[in-house]
Amino acid sequence: MKPPDPCRPATVLERADFPRLFEVLAGRGYQVVGPTVRDGAIVYDALDGPEQLPAGWTDEQDGGTYRLKRRADAALFGYVVGPHSWKKFLFPPEQRVFRAHRTADGFEVLPEEVAAPKLAFLGVRSCELHAIAIQDRVFLGGRFVDAAYQLRRANAFLIAVNCGQAGGTCFCASMHTGPKATTGYDLALTEILENGRHAFLIEAGSATGAEVLAELPHHPATAADTTAAEAATARATAHMGRSLDTRGIKDLLYRNPDHPRWKDVADRCLSCANCTMVCPTCFCSNVEDVTDLTGEHAERWRKWDSCFTLSFSHVTGGAVRPTVKARYRQWLTHKLASWIDQFGTSGCVGCGRCITWCPVAIDLTEEVRAIRESSPA
């Protein structure tokens, strides 16, 4: 990871000039997607302007609960992550892979045109940048490249926001994935809200980012601005709601396939797959072939799948992981241990979504702690 250049002067974008960001991006052909309030949560959706951002809102999160609350100020990014992640744009939940129709001597496959609009992701948190980097490795890093993902990824412009607070289920500090964005962004913002002043420390992380920044009204930061931005990051680091001790975690989990805790968590786990759906790194999908009534047309669809379903491990003779115990163990062990062997990093970025959005508040940091505390040496 490349630390920000200490010699580069920090730059400030005033709140009053913030709408210009939308105009500049639109001028470059980008549709902005970012946080907005919908149905009692902050979700990611297409935004026409900054007035659609969740100004003055925050979220309170704990295992199995999420609530929107009003803030005392008009912060634009005064919350953490919600139920959506950016993977819904880069790796859509349902994609048609191809269509086919019957011909006189067989069938013809009609390749699918990939919709890859130019999207500017506004408000990408550090944990989410790490998650995108992980999915990049999964979809682009191996021998087989996911062409649709590659196209969408190439057309994405990432505007990071450094967290000024942490949520009740956040633990990026212990995963070394945040709260300050260090790499993988085009632009990074730190929101400053102090003594009636509202502005953003803004820095470019790519050549395109620098071009966009050049088109924005900006001025050098004062010492007070820089101090305020640093304080925001420190505040977030200090208030992580959760932590995960990752020391020797691969060996710990590999050593404990029969730990009694797996049975305990399986008694609570609903195998509903919510954790995998909200996880910004979970990448599994299945393919469904469908035909129409006439049998003349067929389509292949790729949909988000989950290791919590029975069909996920179905082979001739049945599912390899018939018990919920086997499925939870598979998910957690892959996420935190075998992922390291497979992709070189943990599969977890500490965003806490799987804890918040588990309907019965199962907390992977608790599960690992329980295993660690009673693991045979």
Added chain:
Amino acid sequence: MKQPGKPKLAVWKFSSCDGCQLSLLDCEDELLAISGEIQIANFPEASREVVKGPYDLSLVEGSITTPHDAERIHQVRRASKHLVTIGACATAGGIQALRNFKDVKEFTSIVYARPEYISTLAKSTPIADHVFVDFELRGCPVNKHQLLEVISAFLAGRQPNTPPHGVCMECKRRGIVCVMVAHGTPCLGPVTHGGCGALCPAYQRGCYGCFGPKETPNTRSLAHWMGDALQVTEPDLTRTFRTYNAGAEPFRKESEAHE
């Protein structure tokens, strides 16, 4: 009149509200395509013309609640090469399976002036309790897209895509905000078979469990959370699990656990 080359379809009704077979008529845009590929040979809701069996595909709606039903379903099975049950009544006994928890004789004596005229069984049971069923399509009512999928799959000789995972996967793929986590609304989505496309959560309502239990449903854990964290009372937990799929084993057991 038999239409040569086309498979013959029959639709049968047992104890039910007709809603599921109406889902077939509700396929307005697809009805011509359906009748182009399959002969609607016996479907009294759609046509008075009845073509004699045997039938290639029988769709059976409703549960078995009378001695006459219990005999007639065997005739239907004998006349059908493939028998597919459609809806909560046919697959789990339906809302009328509420009788299974009470004494039928007692309430017929209260409700009817001449209870001796009532010929009914003590329990409402799904079709699969009586005859071999080739495929069960869930829902109260069934989803018309799933019904078309089952018919298309039958015509193509393939398995239908009606995955037995929970409603939550459909909900999350649609990007719907979880009503239980974000609003504290009790929801049966995590234990309920998908197929509706997360209809109720899309309108910010909890799932009512219309499609019955999903694969490996952990109703006990969900009920425990609803009671502890969402303050759902024990009588309400019984009622929550005792609706259209009251007779489905996991829901029946969970409803009884809170009595």
